[in-house]
Amino acid sequence: MNTAPAASLAPLLQSNGAQTLTEQLSAQLAQRIKQGLLAPGARLPSVRECAKRYAVSPFTVVAAYDRLQALGLIEAQRGRGFYVRSVAVQTQRSAASRPRPQRVDAGWLIRGMFNQLSENLQPGSGMLPAVWLENPHVGPAMREAARTAPERWLQYGDPKGLPELRDQLARRCIEHGVPATADTILTTNGATHALDLVYRALLHPGDTVLVESPGWFVEFARYAEAGVQMLAVPRLINGPDLDVLEALAAKHKPKLFVCVAKLHNPTGSSMATSVAHRLLQIADAHGFYVVEDDTYADFVEACSTVATTPRLAALDGLRQVIYLSSFSKSLAPAWRCGYLTAAPALLERLTDLKLLSMLTTQPTGEMALHYVMSTGAYRRHMLRLTEHLQRASARAIKLAEQHGCRFVIPPAQGLFGWVDTGVDSEKLALALLDEGWLIAPGALFYPQRSSEQHGSPYMRINYATSGDLKFWRCFAQVRDRLK
């Protein structure tokens, strides 16, 4: 077994503000191991020897060796010293070794969004840029929560969620006309978890649900996995096509209809009050629940036309409507804070299911959310965010139109626009991926991939991430090649 030659450990480290000596030393050694300059099985110098060579303290060397061990690059052999591992623990595949997808599906887009392809903002993303979401109140919120109730950080939370947050959320619902109380609010890990609980409470394999088409693809993928039959209700400019919905309800006896009434994903459209009234009448006549997914709730205030129309849950008084919302789009997806409200008996059942599925939600995040909401910081943050969005939308709409896209639904002030690209957007998505751009092709947003939707020319754009002229130039070139 050979000891790493002293010469291979130069150069000396320098104190600088950017990296600690420990970080520099561990980075240098890691690089040498990865380059093969320190071969598998080689013994590293003793702590004392290494400290002398690098003119650092033994403490720095121990800390650097600890890091290399944690990275799986070296191992300590009791009483003998540190050795380069023969097989470095490799946890990451290089991007190049990942297979290029043959077709696009929900998983494809979600993975693409979560593993950002590059530094570029991605027009197909469903999120706002991280810099927009930077919030100076997060740190103080966490500190305040730790200061005022340190013991709560160490316990499971309340089954329904942090009581003072539920109180705040109930007030927010009441402002929207939704008759919730702190006792009929259930906090969740985002809207996705709320939808999951509803699905567990009300659906069994073989049941039928009505879904919007186009609509949010994650919901479709979940139903498909669970063996629940989806019936597509076309989403029109003012909401769902109620003639189709009524006919389907009469024939198939669905258990529920899931919809995004305001600032719909992907079209950006909102439901008219007359449509909302008739939808509730149909639900009443055919005995199905309406799940109102109000994930984009806090962007509604900025849209004067949309802000004045009532929520479905407000019109119905939470009899047949289950209302849910989230802070993923407004604060940050990482908060994983959402909630739902429903009729009291159903709410209790949903609470049991929450406990069975994950015990409680995290009190820490809920305490921080309560802090930003109760201090007014959240309201100020939303004002800033919606101003950003308005500016970005104006630019993205102009660029999309200049590059030959037609808005299928007139653009509103939400996060998304729904455009006709003039070519098969699935092919476009695969070709643009090769150029480093992720787009959200229309076919993804349909519950059934019928031949009609196959080759869909539609594409969802995120206004916040579609303002880069480089993207649109590339888009136009690739699109013209496909024509």
Ligand SMILES: Cc1ncc(COP(=O)(O)O)c(C=O)c1O
């Ligand atoms: C309609 C709709 N519901 C729910 C979600 C997910 O929300 P959350 O991150 O709170 O789970 C999204 C995210 O894109 C969405 O568009």
